[in-house]
Amino acid sequence: MKTKHYLTLEDAEFLLTRAHQFAVDKEFNVSIAVVDDTGSLMAMKRMDGASPMTAGLSIEKARCSAASRRPSGLFEELVRDGQLGFLTVNSVSGMLEGGEPILYKEQLVGAVGVSGVKSEQDAEIARHAIQVFLALAD
Template identity: 45%
Template sequence: MITKSVLQAADVAKIIAAADKEAAANNWAVTIAVVDDGGHLLGLVRRDGAPPISAHIAPAKAHTAALGRRESKIYEDIINQGRYSFLSAPTIEGMLEGGVPIMVDGQCVGAVGVSGVKSPEDAQIARAGIAALG
């Protein structure tokens, strides 16, 4: 049996604050979602002006990154390279860039998903949030 870190409420608040700061610095209206390692929502902020649909897309991206233990962009790339059958993968909806797993000591403890601007910018915001954990 191994011991594994878990995200606590203070960690989620720190991630969201740092991601929100990155979004604000660039004047980006986005939704930021943080999930645990099972893809369950722990925190969500929809910034002023963020499209309503982003409140659905951001958690889906985070869910995909957490369950896959990899960035959601990988799945987008697989599909864009012609493997369309991957769209039928069960319980995975956020197969767009912008979901980034949170890795601690080689273990996934959760993920951040962002939606509302260009996908590379969404990922930039997610990484900024994760970086706040140190």
């Protein structure tokens, strides 16, 4: 029998709070989503001033990252580099930078998706929250 690690609601809220605080510190207005390892939404926040469109995008970026176990920006790069076949994949959307997987002891436990500023800034917010979370998880 193997042990399966998973995110709790408390973990999801911690990640959301850390990402939110980092965005506030940078004066960014974004939407933030946390999903579990299946891509199911656990927690989400759209900050005041964030475009309504960013709410759905943050969720899709997180789901893309959870489904692929990779940063969602990887797919944006592949499409930009000419691998347009990814645009026809119906099962995965949110193939834009800003979704980051949460890997704990080499197991995917979820993902964080952020949308609302430049894509590299979205990813920076998600990575920051995950880094703080994992530093405290051990």
